[in-house]
Amino acid sequence: MPSPYQGKAPTQWPAVTQELIKDHPLQLSELREVVLEAWDSIFASKMGTKGFHIGTDILPKPQIMGFLLHELIPLELASRYPNEWRGEESASDKDIVYVPNASYSIEVKTSSDPKHIFGNRSYAQATTKGKKAKSGYYLAINFEKFAALRRDPKILLIRFGWLDSDDWVGQRAATGQQARLPPEVEQGKLFELYRKS
Template sequence: MSSPYKDKPVEEWSSITNELIAAHPLSENQIVEYCLAAWNDIYCSKIGRHGFKIGEDIFVRPQIIGALLHELIPAEIVANNPKLWQREQRVDDKDIVYVPNNAFSIELKTSSNSSKIFGNRSYAQAPTENKKSKDGYYLTINFEQIKERSDTLPEITIIRFGWLDHTDWTGQAAATGQQAWLSKETYLYKLKTLYSKK
């Protein structure tokens, strides 16, 4: 599928993004609800025979929180829509697969950065055969880190949704560099903020 933004000026990106989101089978409210439910599950769950709780008894690294969100958000969507959605099954699947039409499947990115998300350098490369396409719908989550015991638990700070193409990612130039990032225009016009911490 060719990019819906192909040959379109930046001035038109925002309206294209709104059309893409309106066409998606998950509503904006559903997406926010599922993400916040998954986040709350992390902090209300108990682990092991001692019933340890994250944020009270154990304080894990952001990478672990991101990994948990990567599992729990798809699980939440599937649990609420079991006939329509499934989790990643094959190497070329997106993280959250829409069974009736793969064009609506979603790639999920999380970050403890206050506002930015990052991808592997491969995101900036054209997809190859039998590899997951980096073009399509993206759900991005920014969240607060657990730094120390506190009376208040960390929160999700931003939930964004939209469409990204592999050309939106800029990979590190160095051969050893593994990171890719997005431009300011991409954040502004291709990812819509569905939720922001007040």
């Protein structure tokens, strides 16, 4: 599928993004609500026979908090719309699958960086057969990490939009394991749904 931004200057990207978002079956207000509910669910859950709580007894690393969001957001959508949304089941699935039309499926990216999201190095490489497509809708979530004086970290930023596989820039070093987005891509292709005040 050709990029919806093909032939468009970066100054035109926000308008294209708005059209892509308008075409998506999820309302932005509900998407924002689902993310914030998933975050709250992490802290409301009890773990183990002693009922340990995240934020009180357990202070997970950002990777674990990101993993929990990746799991809970699709579950929350599936509980609301069981015939429309589900989580990833195969290597070719996005993180959140729209059953009626996979082109509306969503990849989730989380980061404890205050404003940027990152992919692993493979995001800056061509998609291999049988793996998920790297172009499509993205839900980008930035959150605070636990610290000595912060036991109730918050969601900082939620954005939604469309990214193309060639938007990702891999690290130059051969050992680099990260891919990033140029500023004009984050600004033009990801629409802000929420920012912590």
